[in-house]
Amino acid sequence: MSTTIDHLSYPHVRSTIQLLDDLRLSYAVVSTGLILLGFFWNNLIGFAWRYVALILGVFFANVFTFIVNDFYDASHDSKDPEKRVRNLFCSPDTRQLGRAALYTSLGLSLFFGGLVSPIILLIIVLFNILALFYSAPPIKLRDRPYWDWIFVFLWKGLIIYAGYVYFFGTNLFNGDIFLYGTLMIIMVLSLISQLDNQIRDFVVDKTTNTDHSVQRLGYKSASILRRILIVFVFVFSCIFCYFLGLYITMMLILLNASLYYFVKPGKFRHVIDFTNIWFVVLFLEHFMAFYSYRQQLLFSAWIAVMVGLAVFHVKRINLFEDETQLGS
Numbered sequence: 001m002s003t004t005i006d007h008l009s010y011p012h013v014r015s016t017i018q019l020l021d022d023l024r025l026s027y028a029v030v031s032t033g034l035i036l037l038g039f040f041w042n043n044l045i046g047f048a049w050r051y052v053a054l055i056l057g058v059f060f061a062n063v064f065t066f067i068v069n070d071f072y073d074a075s076h077d078s079k080d081p082e083k084r085v086r087n088l089f090c091s092p093d094t095r096q097l098g099r100a101a102l103y104t105s106l107g108l109s110l111f112f113g114g115l116v117s118p119i120i121l122l123i124i125v126l127f128n129i130l131a132l133f134y135s136a137p138p139i140k141l142r143d144r145p146y147w148d149w150i151f152v153f154l155w156k157g158l159i160i161y162a163g164y165v166y167f168f169g170t171n172l173f174n175g176d177i178f179l180y181g182t183l184m185i186i187m188v189l190s191l192i193s194q195l196d197n198q199i200r201d202f203v204v205d206k207t208t209n210t211d212h213s214v215q216r217l218g219y220k221s222a223s224i225l226r227r228i229l230i231v232f233v234f235v236f237s238c239i240f241c242y243f244l245g246l247y248i249t250m251m252l253i254l255l256n257a258s259l260y261y262f263v264k265p266g267k268f269r270h271v272i273d274f275t276n277i278w279f280v281v282l283f284l285e286h287f288m289a290f291y292s293y294r295q296q297l298l299f300s301a302w303i304a305v306m307v308g309l310a311v312f313h314v315k316r317i318n319l320f321e322d323e324t325q326l327g328s
Contacts, residue, residue, distance in 0.1 A: 050116050054166050057112035058159055061124050064105040065131035065155070069142075071102055072135040116166065123162045130154055145216040148198075152190040157183055178286060181240045185282075188233045189275055195226045196269045230272065237282075246285045252278035263319050270317050277306045 074089035088098035106128060113124035134141045134151045141147040160183055198205070198214035199222055205215055214222040234257045241250040256278055259271045281303060313319075 051166070053112045053115040054120060054162065057109050057116060057120065057124050058127075058162055060105045060109035060112065061127045061131075062159075064102070064109055064128055065134075067098065067102045067105055068131055069135040071098065072137070072140070119165055120162055123158055123165070127155070127158050130158070143212055145213045148212050149191055149194060152194045153187045156186050156190040160186055178244070181244075182279075182282070185233060185237050185240070186279065188229055188236075189272065189279075192226060192229050192233065192272055195222060195229070196272075199223060199226065200269075233275075237278075241282065244286065246282060249278055249282040249285050252281055259319075267317070267319050270313075270319055273313060274310055277303075277310055280306060 071089050088101070089095050109124050109128060110121065113121040130151060133139045134148070134155075141151050160179075164179060195214065198212055199219065202214060202219050202222075205212065217225065234253060237253050238250050241247070241253065256271070256274045259274065260268065263271060284303070
């Protein structure tokens with residue numbers, strides 16, 4: 001990495017929690033657990049090591065995705081005070097740690113994927129190649145208008161498909177309505193998240209001549225598109241759940257959408273975070289007829305944990321207070 005950024009100020013001491021946060025392990029947990037925990041214990045008899053290997057393989061592939069992006073973005077992130085503090089590769093004190101995490105996450109993702117099956121290993125290999133193409137020059141899809149959006153579609157789509165392949169051996173082209181619907185929902189949610197990040201970083205990215213989709217569209221047009229996609233994902237999800245008879249999930253979706261009427265505009269982007277709950281519940285409700293009594297208890301406990309995390313999230317970000325007034 002360039003030594004021109006070494007003179008900038010960096011935190012020399014990171015707590016364990018801060019380090020885990022800087023490595024975006026929480027995002028990796030959500031990206032992995034959001035999909036795979038929807039299948040938890042389903043079609044399984046007792047404990048299976050291959051199932052654990054599946055979760056770990058996809059988890060470390062997600063970790064690699066975030067860390068490899070930080071690796072190639074260090075010179076860019078060093079120009080933003082908030083990103084400079086978070087990105088391990090910007091600081092000379094933590095750069096080696098970042099490299100170790102990069103290669104370790106890559107190796108572990110392939111190792112655990114290989115323990116599951118050749119097809120899961122292939123999916124994780126494709127996942128890692130996609131992450132590399134997204135961040136690394138000369139391809140660097142994140143700086144190619146609209147290719148960065150294709151990336152987020154494929155990224156989350158591969159995670160879902162890995163779960164389907166493991167549990168059901170599902171063929172992507174077998175006409176399964178539930179597969180197509182859930183793929184659509186999670187990939188549009190991923191695109192919304194990508195738009196949020198690019199809109200948030202619009203000013204910084206403009207000063208560094210980053211040519212991604214939002215820069216090409218413009219701030220106003222991208223913001224309008226984001227609102228259209230948010231409306232689409234909630235409407236589509238409700239219709240999807242209605243036709244499949246998933247009424248509990250449909251009520252949760254309407255509750256999630258109603259939050260937009262209660263939070264301040266500065267907090268709108270956090271409302272979409274709660275889709276993590278109802279999307280998991282969507283899987284639980286759809287496969288409920290297959291559950292044993294013990295599985296239903298486990299799922300109930302998981303939903304309770306998700307609700308607890310949601311409450312914690314609300315308090316942590318002061319969801320019902322305006323960000324612009326927090327410092328006053």
